[in-house]
Amino acid sequence: MALRYDTATTPPPSFAEGGNMRQKVRATGLDPNYWYAVEFAHRIQPGQVLEVVFWKRSIALFRASNGELHAIENRCAHRQLKLTLGSVEGCRLVCLYHGWSYDGEGRVAAIPHPLFGKTMPELRVASFPVRVRYGLVWLFPGDPALAEGRALPEIPELEGPGRWACRPLSFTWSAHHSMIIDNVSDFTHAHLHRKYRPFGDARLLRCETVGDNVHVSYDTEVGRGRISGLFVDHRRIDTNHMELCYQYPYQWSNTDDAIKHWLFVLPIDEHRTRMFFLFYFKSFQIPFTRIPIPRGAMDWVLRIANRWLIAPLLDQDRSAVEAEQNAYAQHWTAPIAELNPAVRAFQEVTVRKWQAYLDSLDAPSDAARRVPSPSASSQAK
Numbered sequence: 001m002a003l004r005y006d007t008a009t010t011p012p013p014s015f016a017e018g019g020n021m022r023q024k025v026r027a028t029g030l031d032p033n034y035w036y037a038v039e040f041a042h043r044i045q046p047g048q049v050l051e052v053v054f055w056k057r058s059i060a061l062f063r064a065s066n067g068e069l070h071a072i073e074n075r076c077a078h079r080q081l082k083l084t085l086g087s088v089e090g091c092r093l094v095c096l097y098h099g100w101s102y103d104g105e106g107r108v109a110a111i112p113h114p115l116f117g118k119t120m121p122e123l124r125v126a127s128f129p130v131r132v133r134y135g136l137v138w139l140f141p142g143d144p145a146l147a148e149g150r151a152l153p154e155i156p157e158l159e160g161p162g163r164w165a166c167r168p169l170s171f172t173w174s175a176h177h178s179m180i181i182d183n184v185s186d187f188t189h190a191h192l193h194r195k196y197r198p199f200g201d202a203r204l205l206r207c208e209t210v211g212d213n214v215h216v217s218y219d220t221e222v223g224r225g226r227i228s229g230l231f232v233d234h235r236r237i238d239t240n241h242m243e244l245c246y247q248y249p250y251q252w253s254n255t256d257d258a259i260k261h262w263l264f265v266l267p268i269d270e271h272r273t274r275m276f277f278l279f280y281f282k283s284f285q286i287p288f289t290r291i292p293i294p295r296g297a298m299d300w301v302l303r304i305a306n307r308w309l310i311a312p313l314l315d316q317d318r319s320a321v322e323a324e325q326n327a328y329a330q331h332w333t334a335p336i337a338e339l340n341p342a343v344r345a346f347q348e349v350t351v352r353k354w355q356a357y358l359d360s361l362d363a364p365s366d367a368a369r370r371v372p373s374p375s376a377s378s379q380a381k
């Protein structure tokens with residue numbers, strides 16, 4: 001029997017249109033009722049505004065002259081221009097066109113032209129809670145009433161006087177967020193990294209979903225690359241084992257409590273994802289010795305490692321997942337041949353959480369959880 005040449009003639013289905021697990025997961029957003037890393041805190045200075053996109057919703061993030069950060073819907077209530085085209089004046093964001101100015105809660109606070117005998121209208125756009133931690137700006141794109149009850153990821157190693165060295169990296173890849181989660185937690189792709197050898201010979205020991213978390217562990221050889229291997233003290237650190245977790249919507253890994261990372265994804269749309277990688281290390285050794293590199297020098301070592309090891313390594317992942325995204329658009333009808341059960345487990349959680357979020361929007365008793373839609377959130381009071 002001749003094999004079918006499986007090229008799709010239509011675009012992949014939306015989430016509502018359904019399909020198999022892979023087709024559903026590639027169409028999911030992430031539940032907005034979590035905190036999402038959206039920018040490095042130092043990248044937005046007083047008087048600056050920039051655009052953040054969370055799952056197709058544009059948000060204007062601005063820092064007032066007093067240093068406070070605010071996030072409001074990126075849409076002027078007057079004629080819908082993006083507010084990020086405007087400027088920050090004092091504690092307000094001023095629209096480019098007619099100069100209407102918005103406070104941090106998204107209220108129109110001033111209109112600088114005549115009102116033609118009318119009273120000042122009470123208008124506002126949606127606003128979003130913002131926090132700063134670990135050098136990142138965190139935004140809560142969902143229902144603001146739920147923000148207090150939702151914790152940010154706890155990373156004690158990155159706070160306090162004895163904090164570990166960490167220089168976060170950020171990239172925007174042309175791929176769905178689920179492909180990136182699959183990539184970072186699935187160690188069957190050592191072939192892609194055969195030049196750098198961040199892991200190798202991986203054997204899956206555990207794959208268990210507990211609530212909204214998928215725990216995975218591998219016996220694997222960590223950090224055996226020609227250069228990276230010189231900096232890791234393999235006699236003090238057990239580099240033959242790694243724990244990972246998809247802690248929805250985040251992801252982390254841990255090698256012997258000495259080498260760790262967190263990945264925070266920011267879903268932009270079905271084809272684009274921004275991500276923040278925080279790799280952090282208890283210590284490195286001076287190559288060919290067992291002498292730890294002094295803490296003061298670790299930031300410099302990490303700068304060099306990011307540039308010459310980690311960024312090139314992740315660029316290999318970028319090229320692979322972007323190729324996967326392109327391939328999915330062309331061959332989404334082709335049968336799935338997935339061997340690693342961890343991949344299926346991640347996808348099940350992502351689909352379940354997205355379905356639960358969509359269901360919460362439809363539940364009449366739960367109307368308060370609804371994230372205001374762009375058209376509904378501009379209210380004339």
Ligand code: FES
Nearest residue numbers: 076078079095098
């Ligand atoms: S469009 Fe923004 S002030 Fe008119």
Ligand SMILES: [Fe+2]
Nearest residue numbers: 183189193317
């Ligand atoms: Fe990889």
